[in-house]
Amino acid sequence: ADIISTVEFNYSGDLLATGDKGGRVVIFQREQENKSRPFSRGEYNVYSTFQSHEPEFDYLKSLEIEEKINKIRWLPQQNAAHFLLSTNDKTIKLWKISERDKRAEGYNLKDEDGRLRDPVRIKELRVPTLKPMDLMVEASPRRIFANAHTYHINSISVNSDYATYLSADDLRINLWHLEITNRSFNIVDIKPANMEELTEVITAAEFHPQQCNVFVYSSSKGTIRLCDMRSSALCDRHSKFFEEPEDPSSRSFFSEIISSISDVKFSHNGRYMMTRDYLSVKVWDLNMENRPVETYQVHEYLRSKLCSLYENDCIFDKFECCWNGLDSTIMTGSYNNFFRMFDRNTRRDTTLEASRESSKSRAILKPRKVCTGGKRKKDEISVDSLDFNKKILHTAWHPTENLIAVAATNNLYLFQDKVN
Amino acid sequence: QDTQEKEKTIPPERAEEAKLKAKYPNLGQKPGGSDFLRKRLQKGQKYFDSGDYNMAKAKVKNKQLPSAGPDKNLVTGDHIPTPQDLPQRKSSLVTSKLAG
Numbered sequence: 001a002d003i004i005s006t007v008e009f010n011y012s013g014d015l016l017a018t019g020d021k022g023g024r025v026v027i028f029q030r031e032q033e034n035k036s037r038p039f040s041r042g043e044y045n046v047y048s049t050f051q052s053h054e055p056e057f058d059y060l061k062s063l064e065i066e067e068k069i070n071k072i073r074w075l076p077q078q079n080a081a082h083f084l085l086s087t088n089d090k091t092i093k094l095w096k097i098s099e100r101d102k103r104a105e106g107y108n109l110k111d112e113d114g115r116l117r118d119p120v121r122i123k124e125l126r127v128p129t130l131k132p133m134d135l136m137v138e139a140s141p142r143r144i145f146a147n148a149h150t151y152h153i154n155s156i157s158v159n160s161d162y163a164t165y166l167s168a169d170d171l172r173i174n175l176w177h178l179e180i181t182n183r184s185f186n187i188v189d190i191k192p193a194n195m196e197e198l199t200e201v202i203t204a205a206e207f208h209p210q211q212c213n214v215f216v217y218s219s220s221k222g223t224i225r226l227c228d229m230r231s232s233a234l235c236d237r238h239s240k241f242f243e244e245p246e247d248p249s250s251r252s253f254f255s256e257i258i259s260s261i262s263d264v265k266f267s268h269n270g271r272y273m274m275t276r277d278y279l280s281v282k283v284w285d286l287n288m289e290n291r292p293v294e295t296y297q298v299h300e301y302l303r304s305k306l307c308s309l310y311e312n313d314c315i316f317d318k319f320e321c322c323w324n325g326l327d328s329t330i331m332t333g334s335y336n337n338f339f340r341m342f343d344r345n346t347r348r349d350t351t352l353e354a355s356r357e358s359s360k361s362r363a364i365l366k367p368r369k370v371c372t373g374g375k376r377k378k379d380e381i382s383v384d385s386l387d388f389n390k391k392i393l394h395t396a397w398h399p400t401e402n403l404i405a406v407a408a409t410n411n412l413y414l415f416q417d418k419v420n
Numbered sequence: 421q422d423t424q425e426k427e428k429t430i431p432p433e434r435a436e437e438a439k440l441k442a443k444y445p446n447l448g449q450k451p452g453g454s455d456f457l458r459k460r461l462q463k464g465q466k467y468f469d470s471g472d473y474n475m476a477k478a479k480v481k482n483k484q485l486p487s488a489g490p491d492k493n494l495v496t497g498d499h500i501p502t503p504q505d506l507p508q509r510k511s512s513l514v515t516s517k518l519a520g
Binding site: 062065199220252254257304305311 | 431432433434435436437439440441443447456457458460461463464465466467
């Protein structure tokens with residue numbers, strides 16, 4: 001199994017898609033609940049697997065293009081088929097996933113195995129009938145949105161109009177129509193005339209969940225810009241600018257690097273947005289630009305390890321974050337296969353671990369604790385024993401239930417609330 | 421005990437910065453700035469000069485061309501890459517996190 005690079009539930013939560021470094025997409029489907037066991041929750045089983053992207057080489061630019069799936073975003077379901085967008089560094093694809101459970105039999109011109117029948121032998125006409133067959137799930141690429149990004153795509157986001165979507169790379173954001181592949185509109189361009197003057201890049205972008213004219217994008221300098229597509233066609237000038245003032249006395253070589261925002265997500269109700277930087281998660285009220293309303297420390301103990309984290313490149317790890325359906329809890333990953341949850345109402349936080357050893361099926365997860373100094377209590381882990389190769393970058397929360405998907409390198413874990 | 425007390429007055433981030441500067445004194449004047457960004461934008465860049473390759477092949481007809489060292493991904497300096505050194509269709513690409 002390859003390293004998982006993205007995890008996403010669909011709108012109903014019945015389907016869970018994962019993308020990996022090898023360009024493959026695996027979709028899991030929740031089984032219907034069993035009537036004989038009313039308290040058993042539906043399990044997720046593999047529904048479809050397909051190769052979304054292949055590695056490519058751009059000969060003109062001598063550029064190797066990875067097949068790694070950076071993001072998957074589902075479209076809302078409008079008929080029996082399911083649609084999702086998957087993207088690598090350069091190309092976005094719209095995939096249709098459909099079921100086939102019937103097959104036509106009794107053709108006139110060909111046999112059951114497809115061989116053409118001799119017309120002379122055909123004495124009478126028959127009407128083909130539909131017969132049931134074993135369920136087959138087919139994935140087919142319906143649209144290929146290519147050649148619109150010079151730099152590497154980091155985000156895609158489907159608009160609430162269900163007709164358009166945006167794709168963002170390091171310096172530009174493009175607006176597409178789902179039906180049109182040969183044209184896209186550039187709505188943000190932060191490329192400086194002189195590349196020597198480059199000081200920041202776009203790190204993530206997302207459409208507002210209800211207002212189809214509003215989107216946000218985050219930067220490597222820890223700022224977020226909210227743009228309104230009604231005010232101008234080119235949204236280089238933001239409508240709102242979110243930045244927390246920095247304490248100049250605490251500035252260091254690492255300040256800018258750890259302030260780089262790796263993920264931005266609107267809350268489901270559209271009133272807040274959450275940003276993830278290296279050490280913390282911040283919740284912003286869209287009506288207040290000068291500071292976040294809530295800040296949660298994910299792993300503050302790493303602040304005294306920044307030197308070695310810079311040397312082993314971990315300081316550049318891009319963690320994602322997510323809201324639960326009610327916007328009351330937020331979740332993000334950390335190292336040592338730990339992931340963190342913050343309850344916004346009670347202000348309580350939990351650290352859990354996704355690993356084979358600590359989670360036998362149906363067992364309740366034990367909260368973990370990192371020892372930050374002084375005497376290490378039993379069951380605590382010291383900062384120096386943390387495994388920095390075991391990073392949880394991608395997590396997803398079911399849209400309505402307390403069920404989460406956690407990607408730990410090449411393993412996918414699903415955890416749910418214990419049944420009372 | 422003494423060093424712990426000293427460090428209490430210095431914020432941990434600054435202490436880490438001092439450690440880094442001690443190890444790499446020539447580290448960039450502009451913190452976190454253009455160097456990282458440019459590396460990030462250049463991710464995936466591969467270099468192969470067919471002219472150099474063919475000239476080297478012509479000169480060194482009877483001798484073996486210098487082959488890539490143990491790290492085939494790194495093609496720099498005097499070494500002339502051969503088509504074999506350039507990755508064909510690979511299943512995955514390992515890049516430094518710096519390159520985004």
